[in-house]
Amino acid sequence: MSPDAAQGGPLNDRQVAGGPPAIVTEGLTRRFGDVTAVEDLSLTVHRGEFFALLGPNGAGKTTTIHMLTTLLRPTAGRALVLGHDVVSEPQAVRRLLGMVFQEPALDERLTATENLEIHAVLYGVPRGQVRTAVTHALEWASLADVGGRRVRGFSGGMKRRLELARALMHAPRILFLDEPTLGLDPRGRRHLWERIDALRREGMTVLMTTHNLPEAEACDRVGIIDAGRLVEIGPPAELVARHAPAEDGDLEDVFIALTGKQLRDEAATARDKMVSFARRGGEHTR
Amino acid sequence: MTTVPSSPGVRAAAPRSWAGFAPAVVWVMWRREMLRYWRDRSQMFGGLSRTVLWLVILGFGLGAALREIEGYSYAQYILPGVIVLNVLFAALQCAIALVWDREVGILREVVVSPAPIFSVSLGKLLGGATISVAQGTIPLLFTPLIGVRLSVVSVLGAWVVMFFLGLFMTALGVIIATRLKTFEGFGSISNGVIQPLYFLSGSIFPLRGVIGGVGFLEIPEHLREELRRLGIFAIGGGWVVQLPGWIQALVYVNPVSYQLDLLRYVLLRFQQLPMAADLAVTFGAAPVAAVVAAWAMRRMTSAAR
Numbered sequence: 001m002s003p004d005a006a007q008g009g010p011l012n013d014r015q016v017a018g019g020p021p022a023i024v025t026e027g028l029t030r031r032f033g034d035v036t037a038v039e040d041l042s043l044t045v046h047r048g049e050f051f052a053l054l055g056p057n058g059a060g061k062t063t064t065i066h067m068l069t070t071l072l073r074p075t076a077g078r079a080l081v082l083g084h085d086v087v088s089e090p091q092a093v094r095r096l097l098g099m100v101f102q103e104p105a106l107d108e109r110l111t112a113t114e115n116l117e118i119h120a121v122l123y124g125v126p127r128g129q130v131r132t133a134v135t136h137a138l139e140w141a142s143l144a145d146v147g148g149r150r151v152r153g154f155s156g157g158m159k160r161r162l163e164l165a166r167a168l169m170h171a172p173r174i175l176f177l178d179e180p181t182l183g184l185d186p187r188g189r190r191h192l193w194e195r196i197d198a199l200r201r202e203g204m205t206v207l208m209t210t211h212n213l214p215e216a217e218a219c220d221r222v223g224i225i226d227a228g229r230l231v232e233i234g235p236p237a238e239l240v241a242r243h244a245p246a247e248d249g250d251l252e253d254v255f256i257a258l259t260g261k262q263l264r265d266e267a268a269t270a271r272d273k274m275v276s277f278a279r280r281g282g283e284h285t286r
Numbered sequence: 287m288t289t290v291p292s293s294p295g296v297r298a299a300a301p302r303s304w305a306g307f308a309p310a311v312v313w314v315m316w317r318r319e320m321l322r323y324w325r326d327r328s329q330m331f332g333g334l335s336r337t338v339l340w341l342v343i344l345g346f347g348l349g350a351a352l353r354e355i356e357g358y359s360y361a362q363y364i365l366p367g368v369i370v371l372n373v374l375f376a377a378l379q380c381a382i383a384l385v386w387d388r389e390v391g392i393l394r395e396v397v398v399s400p401a402p403i404f405s406v407s408l409g410k411l412l413g414g415a416t417i418s419v420a421q422g423t424i425p426l427l428f429t430p431l432i433g434v435r436l437s438v439v440s441v442l443g444a445w446v447v448m449f450f451l452g453l454f455m456t457a458l459g460v461i462i463a464t465r466l467k468t469f470e471g472f473g474s475i476s477n478g479v480i481q482p483l484y485f486l487s488g489s490i491f492p493l494r495g496v497i498g499g500v501g502f503l504e505i506p507e508h509l510r511e512e513l514r515r516l517g518i519f520a521i522g523g524g525w526v527v528q529l530p531g532w533i534q535a536l537v538y539v540n541p542v543s544y545q546l547d548l549l550r551y552v553l554l555r556f557q558q559l560p561m562a563a564d565l566a567v568t569f570g571a572a573p574v575a576a577v578v579a580a581w582a583m584r585r586m587t588s589a590a591r
Contacts, residue, residue, distance in 0.1 A: 069398050094400040095300055105395040107387075109322045118392070121314040122399040124301040136294035150325075166395075171295030198290035 020083030022047045022174050022205040023068060027077030030063050037063040039228040040077065045207055045221075050200050052216040053209045054251065055225035061209035062102060064225070065178050068207070069099050082173055095123070098167030102178040104159045108152040112143055112162050115151060116169065123170035133169050140195070141165035157188025164195060175199065177208035181215060213251050222251065226259040306404035315409025316416070318392075319380060323417045329379065333372045333421040341368045341428055344490075355492050358556060361432040366550040367489025369422045369448065370542060374480045376421035377452045380414035381459025382475060385466050388586070397587045407580040411456050418452020419445050434553065443552035450572045451545045457575035464586040486533070487542040493529065493558040541567050 023045035030038045038060040045051045053061045066072040068079055070090040078085060084092040106115050116134040125133050138144045141161040151159060160180060167175060180196065181189045193215070199206065208215070216222050216236065223233040232239060236251055244253035301308040323329060345361030345368075355363045387393035396406050426444065429436055462475060529537075537543050544559055544567035551557040551564070 071394075071398060091300065091400050094398060095298075097398075099395075099398045101394050103390050105390075105392055107318060107322070107392040109325055110318065114318075114321060115392070118314050118318060119395065119399070120296075120298075121301065121310050122396060122401040123298045124310075124400070125296050125298045127310075129296050133294060133296045136291075140291050140294045165294060168293045168295050170298045195290050199293055202293060204293070 020080065021045065022049065023051075023079070023081055023207060025064075025068070025077065025079040028064070028067060028074050028079050029076040030060075030067055030072060031075045036228050038067070041225075041228075041230050042077075043223055043230060043233060045205065047205055048203045049205055050218075050220045051205075051207045052219040052222045053207070053225050054211065054213075054216045054222050054255070055209075056211055059225045060228040061225055062178055063228075065099075065176050065207070065209060069097055069176055070094055095170070096173045098170070098172030098175045100160070100163045100167050100175075100177045100180055102182060104151075104163060106151045106159060106163065109150060111148050111150050112138060112154070113147040115162065116166055119166045119169055125170060137165040137169050140168070142191070155188065157184050157191055160184060160188065160192050161195065164192065168199075174205045174207065177206060179209055179211070181210075181212060216251055224251075224255060224258060226255075231258045300400035301402070301405075303402050303405065306402040307408075308402055308405040311401045311405035312409040312412065315396075315406050316413045319410065319413025319417060322383075323380075323413075323420065329376070329417075329421070330424075332375065333424040336372060336375070337368055337425045337428060340371060341365060341425055342431065345432060356556065358554060359432065362434055362554060363492070363556075364490055365425060365429070365432060365434060366546055366553055367484070367487070368425045369444070369549060370451065370487065370489055370546045371480075371484050372421040372424060373418040373448055373452050374455055374484060374542075375476075376418045377414045377455035378459040378475065378480060380410075380417055381456045382463050382466075384410070384460060384463040384583075385468070389468075393587070403584050403587055404580050407460070407583045408576075410460065410583075411453055411576050411579060414456025414459070415449045415452035418455065419448045422448040422452070436553070440553055444549060447545060447549045447552055447568060450568050451542070451549070454541070454545070454572040454575050457572070457579035460579040461575070461582045464582040483540060483542045486536045486540045487546045488537055488558060489546055491529070493534070493537055493543075541571050544568060545571075 021044050023043070025044075026042050028038060028041040029036065041060075041064060053064060055061050063072060067074050068081060068086060070086050070093050073087060078087065080086070081093045082096050084096070086093050107118070110118075113134055116137050117130060120130040120133050134147075135144070138147045141158075141164065143158060143162055143165070146154070146158070151162065154162065164177075164180070177196070181192055184192060196206070196208075208219070210216050219236065221234060222236050222239060224231050224239070232243070232254070234242070239254045240249050240251065242254075243257045244250065246253065301311050303311070341361060341364065345359075345364055349360030352360045354360070383391075384393065397403070423445070426436065426441065458479075459475075462479070466475075544564045547557055547559040548561075548564035548568050551561070557564070
């Protein structure tokens, strides 16, 4: 990787002058025992930028997001979110970020409204404003008429919209989306994407992971990550021009050119199995 | 394409907290447990069916042979035990749901928020204790059937003991849950934790002195009095059974024995262990376990993992 690539190429024209960049990582590394999930990751995401980490399952995308959102401590290197160190100032970082996890992090026995109320309290939304915030979030997610229904009966798309609205309730400055459209049908995907697009127009900084190419192609810049390493970074069109100059070249070709493999799927982990068990409606205490 | 309204968002600082104690967070996590409990009628049904099986069927069934224990009918004797059984199930079920919350539920959302994890744990533990009281109250509804008279004081006292027992058991369950990788261990938890604690607590057989068994000879009242003066408590039947030493030892190291004994005293004025030990274990073990559980949750959710 060239040092130029690490710096992220040309600055985004929407970058806000002054203040620290949205995200800066320097040599960010995470090992689990002998396995290195993320190795020496250095990148900068500017304010207002729409940034995608593209890579196959197991490439280290989620581990990276977890480090940036203070859920995992880096083994080496450091990361700053809006100038705050994720290790030494986790509370400051947590207040500023909104997060949508890969798997729904909702209480399915509770209603949409109740889930949002919990979020409001966890983020210290003043008591007098909780109701308005909940109503607004439900409207934004087009779930106003099902606010009193339990989340268990929601479709995947409804859950995602609810989670996205929830992640916005405390007015975060950066949004982290871990595979936001994974497992959604085309309609659900489109509804969610409309909303993500609306956020983009409002100037929200978004870092998302994906292995969906059209989504990555719609982003300002893409970081291609494979086996824990950032192999390339830049605007999608530029990457295609550089690495897959054929007429019908796309990011998939770029990925193959850079890593010699497809955006493949990995074997299911223990957690994946549990998730699929949950999807089938297993376990009675849910 | 529909138009999406401007994004919802209220500038918020972080929940108000003092040294990790954020009342609003404790309240909202407690309320969550209450809502979950209230909507899970299968749990209430479980408490009801356990009560019918143990208190009514076993109580009257075995009670027909085991005539009395120190003047109490067998059904009366096991009433506190059945309450304890309901509490054990309620508390552990609440605690073990943590595994679920962590992997596919709301816990990740909680951990990534600025809310102090200590308050989250406290809300969970108090929720488990409250559900325990609710589930433990089910057998109390059956007391007219077995001839136990309750007073306001005895019910209030029983609730206090149930609360502390529930707090202790939820904390124990949380400590176990933080160490479980998947849900597959859940069945073994209920068999491997609840049953030994229950059976070795003096819940279904008495602890001390003489245990009179299944007999046809009546012990005359004057003989019974004399035996009692010697510290021997004769029971219905005609012969004398001593609890095997190893069982006795296990009963004495089981904290639930003391909590149950206090509950039995509160409900029946019948006690087999020293009051000081009962009080110390009941009101001492719960806060200690709660602190360890909060620490375990902190460890589980901390970034160092």
